[in-house]
Amino acid sequence: MNTYIFSIVTFVYMAAMVVYVSYLAFRRPLVARFASLILLGGWLAQTAAIGLRWYESYQLGIGHAPMSNLYESLVFFSWTIILVYMIIEYRYKLSILGAFVTPFAFLGMAYASISPSVNETIQPLVPALQSNWLLSHVVSCFLGYAAFAVSCGVSITYILKKRYEDQGRQGGMLAAFPSSEVLDDLVYKSIAVGFPLLTIGIVTGAAWANYAWGTYWSWDPKETWSLITWFIYAAFLHARITRGWHGIKAAMLSIFGFVAVIFTYLGVNLLLSGLHSYGGG
Amino acid sequence: MVADKKRKKNQGFAGGFIAFFSSLKLTIFLLITLALVSIIGTVIPQNQLKEQYLRYYDQSTYATLKSIGFLDMYHSWWFVLILTLLAVNLITCSWKHFPRAWHYFSHPTRILDKTLEKGSKLVWRGPLARIPEDPQSVLARLPEIWPGKWQLEKKVGQNGEEFHFSAEKGRWSRLGVYFVHLSVLVIFAGGIIGSIFGIKGFVNIPEGERVSQFYTYGDQKVPVKLNFEIECRDFSVEFYKNGGPKEYSSDLVIYDQGKPAAHKVIEVNHPLSYGGYTFYQASYGTYGGDVEVELHLPGGLALPLKLEVGRPQRLPENWGWIEALKVDNDYMRMGPAVLLLRDAGQGGRPYQYWSFLRFPAFARQQSKNGEYCVFKNLEERYYTGLQVNRDPGVWVVWTGCLMMILGLYVAFFMSHKRLWLRLEPDPDRPGRGRLVLVGNANKNQPSFAHEFDAATEKLKTWKSGL
Numbered sequence: 088m089n090t091y092i093f094s095i096v097t098f099v100y101m102a103a104m105v106v107y108v109s110y111l112a113f114r115r116p117l118v119a120r121f122a123s124l125i126l127l128g129g130w131l132a133q134t135a136a137i138g139l140r141w142y143e144s145y146q147l148g149i150g151h152a153p154m155s156n157l158y159e160s161l162v163f164f165s166w167t168i169i170l171v172y173m174i175i176e177y178r179y180k181l182s183i184l185g186a187f188v189t190p191f192a193f194l195g196m197a198y199a200s201i202s203p204s205v206n207e208t209i210q211p212l213v214p215a216l217q218s219n220w221l222l223s224h225v226v227s228c229f230l231g232y233a234a235f236a237v238s239c240g241v242s243i244t245y246i247l248k249k250r251y252e253d254q255g256r257q258g259g260m261l262a263a264f265p266s267s268e269v270l271d272d273l274v275y276k277s278i279a280v281g282f283p284l285l286t287i288g289i290v291t292g293a294a295w296a297n298y299a300w301g302t303y304w305s306w307d308p309k310e311t312w313s314l315i316t317w318f319i320y321a322a323f324l325h326a327r328i329t330r331g332w333h334g335i336k337a338a339m340l341s342i343f344g345f346v347a348v349i350f351t352y353l354g355v356n357l358l359l360s361g362l363h364s365y366g367g368g
Numbered sequence: 369m370v371a372d373k374k375r376k377k378n379q380g381f382a383g384g385f386i387a388f389f390s391s392l393k394l395t396i397f398l399l400i401t402l403a404l405v406s407i408i409g410t411v412i413p414q415n416q417l418k419e420q421y422l423r424y425y426d427q428s429t430y431a432t433l434k435s436i437g438f439l440d441m442y443h444s445w446w447f448v449l450i451l452t453l454l455a456v457n458l459i460t461c462s463w464k465h466f467p468r469a470w471h472y473f474s475h476p477t478r479i480l481d482k483t484l485e486k487g488s489k490l491v492w493r494g495p496l497a498r499i500p501e502d503p504q505s506v507l508a509r510l511p512e513i514w515p516g517k518w519q520l521e522k523k524v525g526q527n528g529e530e531f532h533f534s535a536e537k538g539r540w541s542r543l544g545v546y547f548v549h550l551s552v553l554v555i556f557a558g559g560i561i562g563s564i565f566g567i568k569g570f571v572n573i574p575e576g577e578r579v580s581q582f583y584t585y586g587d588q589k590v591p592v593k594l595n596f597e598i599e600c601r602d603f604s605v606e607f608y609k610n611g612g613p614k615e616y617s618s619d620l621v622i623y624d625q626g627k628p629a630a631h632k633v634i635e636v637n638h639p640l641s642y643g644g645y646t647f648y649q650a651s652y653g654t655y656g657g658d659v660e661v662e663l664h665l666p667g668g669l670a671l672p673l674k675l676e677v678g679r680p681q682r683l684p685e686n687w688g689w690i691e692a693l694k695v696d697n698d699y700m701r702m703g704p705a706v707l708l709l710r711d712a713g714q715g716g717r718p719y720q721y722w723s724f725l726r727f728p729a730f731a732r733q734q735s736k737n738g739e740y741c742v743f744k745n746l747e748e749r750y751y752t753g754l755q756v757n758r759d760p761g762v763w764v765v766w767t768g769c770l771m772m773i774l775g776l777y778v779a780f781f782m783s784h785k786r787l788w789l790r791l792e793p794d795p796d797r798p799g800r801g802r803l804v805l806v807g808n809a810n811k812n813q814p815s816f817a818h819e820f821d822a823a824t825e826k827l828k829t830w831k832s833g834l
């Protein structure tokens with residue numbers, strides 16, 4: 088049942104994405120309003136389906152928060168991206184960013200629903216994952232990732248806009264974008280939200296590992312990649328205040344940061360698999 | 369003069385050192401370098417046994433990778449060097465910047481001078497009917513326009529006596545960044561303490577047995593003595609329907625000087641700590657347990673027996689000996705089987721045969737002399753696999769982590785907000801005065817701008833009545 092709703096949500100997010108992109112082209116406020124409504128509808132349905140899946144896992148007698156396998160985490164990731172995006176859109180009245188952020192959520196959902204390698208069923212938890220740390224760890228990491236997804240979307244917008252401003256052009260699609268300063272500030276703000284969350288995610292992960300296995304840090308590829316991501320964003324924070332490094336170079340760092348996020352999240356499991364597995368015995 | 373020159377020369381070296389190590393460019397370089405080199409260790413498996421490496425690398429590649437530290441890169445000299453440089457960078461940078469930040473912190477600006485006024489974005493000016501005689505009464509009312517502790521300074525300016533009022537909130541939030549930087553050093557310190565004084569190992573304890581040492585990991589498993597004993601009273605495991613383990617737990621008892629000192633049923637995620645060590649449920653396994661058989665003697669007598677693998681058992685009367693030599697979980701694809709050695713005594717030769725758990729009739733059919741042995745049950749015995757760990761640096765690390773999270777919160781989400789109000793004679797209208805209000809926040813300016821506007825609205829309502 089829940090997976091059925093999730094597939095519908097995938098299409099709703101695709102629709103929202105298309106409308107946001109057409110807003111870029113037409114720039115009619117009504118179009119933006121429409122896009123936001125579609126997005127909100129999809130997000131509410133997704134929220135309900137996550138709740139339903141949680142409930143269903145209890146019905147199956149293996150109750151746990153729906154964040155324990157790739158499918159569930161992809162769904163949760165998309166959910167947090169849209170949540171963070173909607174807050175920013177509401178606070179800063181920047182519907183223009185929708186075209187750059189919604190694709191991440193749509194791709195996440197599409198990958199979860201379509202890829203045959205992603206198992207949709209509700210699975211029981213292996214002993215190592217049965218911990219209260221799981222929830223705080225996963226939630227803080229994914230909220231952080233969502234903030235970074237937004238910062239990546241905004242960084243791309245920033246680079247386009249900055250180039251455009253530097254060339255002294257006028258008119259065209261980019262004219263409607265907020266000024267590069269506003270975008271730069273938004274990149275910074277979303278990273279200022281994401282960085283502490285990632286830090287909390289890494290710390291709770293370490294605390295959990297210490298509690299479960301007796302080592303807070305073992306340089307396992309997943310841990311290491313989360314640290315790599317953290318290094319990149321720390322570099323970004325200092326690049327912004329350094330002459331010669333702010334502007335486009337800093338925005339590039341934030342894009343690389345998000346590439347590292349994606350690799351930490353998916354690449355480690357898909358490409359470096361076999362090195363990172365749970366379970367004893 | 370001479371002293372001056374000397375100082376300059378010193379500054380040449382020390383200054384150069386400080387300039388190099390306090391530079392933010394070095395920080396960015398080190399952080400990006402750390403990110404890049406860390407990738408190596410996620411692609412090349414770390415800390416495996418030589419035989420494991422030789423499965424995917426040839427001998428010379430293995431030797432090269434080992435010599436440049438790629439097989440244990442997070443402990444290699446060059447990785448530690450980069451971390452050390454980052455620490456030096458951080459210390460030098462704080463050394464250089466902190467005094468200024470501290471001065472700023474401890475000497476807040478109380479006077480609203482022209483430079484401050486010119487450099488501020490939030491400025492409001494208004495006329496004032498007359499200069500109040502008693503500035504203290506104004507001071508008392510100022511919290512109405514902006515809550516907080518206001519300060520008063522008097523100063524004689526170009527046009528006469530001026531009153532400078534100032535108030536601020538969250539001044540200490542300026543130090544948040546230094547707290548974050550300090551936390552990085554604290555975490556490093558915790559890691560170093562752990563690597564010098566900590567120890568890690570493992571021990572397997574069969575159900576019902578007691579040990580007083582464990583073994584370190586690595587090529588040579590070095591035994592480490594504990595000054596207490598640990599017993600595994602019981603081990604149990606539950607499975608999911610798909611066969612995966614759901615939960616496993618060990619009932620552990622600690623004996624200190626022979627007396628029970630602690631008791632806990634541990635499972636994954638629920639370890640036991642005692643005497644500075646922590647015991648974690650890491651794995652489990654089975655080893656040959658008791659074999660239950662029924663020996664049928666030629667006279668029709670059936671003798672139930674419990675055999676321990678590898679230990680010969682003497683039978684009553686003069687019936688000789690029997691021994692379970694080994695147990696195979698799937699012998700000849702026919703399921704569990706036990707290899708028995710039978711010595712009937714009385715000059716006969718000992719002989720061996722297999723008995724199958726799933727095919728009890730088989731034993732009888734195979735019998736040559738009317739005697740046979742039915743394999744009734746295999747009582748598997750478990751051992752529990754414990755990870756043993758002592759890390760006195762772990763609390764230092766947690767302290768650092770907590771400091772970092774708090775520091776990040778302060779650095780990113782708390783702002784230092786300031787307001788200044790100047791009351792001065794108006795040079796163009798003798799006897800009357802004017803007001804200048806200036807505001808400044810180092811973060812989240814839009815929301816502070818609202819506070820500033822609200823304050824000016826209040827001021828407008830009072831300016832004639834001051």
Ligand code: HEM
Pocket residue numbers: 321324325328389390391392395454457458459461462465545548549552776779780
């Ligand atoms: C892993 C190590 C480090 C971490 C996690 C870290 C973290 C931070 C954070 C979170 C900020 C605040 C950024 C902002 O408000 O936008 C910051 C600012 C800063 N950091 Fe670092 N930092 C590190 C290393 C260094 C090093 C080695 C230096 C030495 C040059 C340095 C110099 C600075 C400076 C000068 C600032 C600006 C301070 C200010 O705004 O007053 N940081 N750092």
